[in-house]
Amino acid sequence: MVSQGTKPAAPAPDAPAVVERDRPGAGERVRDALESAWRPLALLVACFAAWWAVTAADLVEDYLVPSPGATFSLLGDKWGYIWHHTWITTYETLLGFAIAVAVGVFAAVIMVYSLTVERTLYPILLFAQVIPKIAIAPLFVVWLGFGIGPKIVVAVLIAFFPVVISMVAGLKAVDPEMIELSATMGAGPWATFVKIRLPASLPHLFSGLKVAVTLAVTGAVVGEFVGANEGLGYVILQANGNLDTPMLFAGLLVMSAIGVVLFVLVEAAEKLLLPWHASRRGGAVTTTY
Structure with missing residues (x-):
């Protein structure tokens, strides 16, 4: 039996502690979305930049790899x-x-x-x-x-x-x-x-x-x-x-x-x-x- 004056035993120093967090608000969710999206967007931009650089330098013939400008112009036309x-x-x-x-x-x-x-x-x-x-x-x-x-x-x-x-x-x-x-x-x-x-x-x-x-x-x-x-x-x-x-x-x-x-x-x-x-x-x- 534990007496009324006895304090409960403290948890072990190496025991894991569970920390409750509030649900993220709208601003935090938008910030998290931007944080997770900028890397793939940056890679996509880098791929398009490499595509443009290869075609602009005439490293390949146009009939093999068209330029981004020609491709997007055709999409519009x-x-x-x-x-x-x-x-x-x-x-x-x-x-x-x-x-x-x-x-x-x-x-x-x-x-x-x-x-x-x-x-x-x-x-x-x-x-x-x-x-x-x-x-x-x-x-x-x-x-x-x-x-x-x-x-x-x-x-x-x-x-x-x-x-x-x-x-x-x-x-x-x-x-x-x-x-x-x-x-x-x-x-x-x-x-x-x-x-x-x-x-x-x-x-x-x-x-x-x-x-x-x-x-x-x-x-x-x-x-x-x-x-x-x-x-x-x-x-x-x-x-x-x-x-x-x-x-x-x-x-x-x-x-x-x-x-x-x-x-x-x-x-x-x-x-x-x-x-x-x-x-x-x-x-x-x-x-x-």
């Missing part, structure tokens, strides 16, 4: 033409990504809750993933024609694997004690999934989504390479055949911009839907030694 094909590729990417997410999450849930399905489906998914999509894309053109179908199928196939793997990893990463506790408190399988498994798996899922959305752009363009009369893949192929390197570079820049924008949108959705996860990464609670 033919913006309507490029915008039309950009929208086609973006539409194919978004539709393929949405289908990959829906099917991938559904497949992951079934695999986690059924060992038989996991042992049956997982090797097939791995086999399908290692097959080069550019090799089987012509089959989809033969089966589905030259419309939008083959492009969406290739985008789905490329984006599907990161979604299902990340979702399976997230669902399996749940603490078993939390599952047992929910069962002890009378929660059924559906309530356990909605209240415990699904929220715990979302950080893993969003990691896969950020990979999948960029791969979906690649899938859509690969489908356009095989057979299309619209889209950025078609623009790049036509420019390559005509040795129109400014148009080729313009198509590549726009395609890269689509991937970057979609990645940023998924990351913004992650911060919006998972504020607890974002605040933990931002250092809301730190441990000092």
Whole structure:
């Protein structure tokens, strides 16, 4: 028994101390965003400067590497033409990504809750993933024609694997004690999934989504390479055949911009839907030694 006058024992000198910090305000978040963005922006500017320097010094022929001025001038002159094909590729990417997410999450849930399905489906998914999509894309053109179908199928196939793997990893990463506790408190399988498994798996899922959305752009363009009369893949192929390197570079820049924008949108959705996860990464609670 501890007497009333006895003071509690002090923590050991080398014990970690948990320091609570207030959530960052709007100004601090903007400052943190600028702090994290200036390095990649500086690298991008350096790349464009090197590109300009190489072309200005005539180190390579214009038909091999066009100057930044020629490329951006073409973007301005033919913006309507490029915008039309950009929208086609973006539409194919978004539709393929949405289908990959829906099917991938559904497949992951079934695999986690059924060992038989996991042992049956997982090797097939791995086999399908290692097959080069550019090799089987012509089959989809033969089966589905030259419309939008083959492009969406290739985008789905490329984006599907990161979604299902990340979702399976997230669902399996749940603490078993939390599952047992929910069962002890009378929660059924559906309530356990909605209240415990699904929220715990979302950080893993969003990691896969950020990979999948960029791969979906690649899938859509690969489908356009095989057979299309619209889209950025078609623009790049036509420019390559005509040795129109400014148009080729313009198509590549726009395609890269689509991937970057979609990645940023998924990351913004992650911060919006998972504020607890974002605040933990931002250092809301730190441990000092």
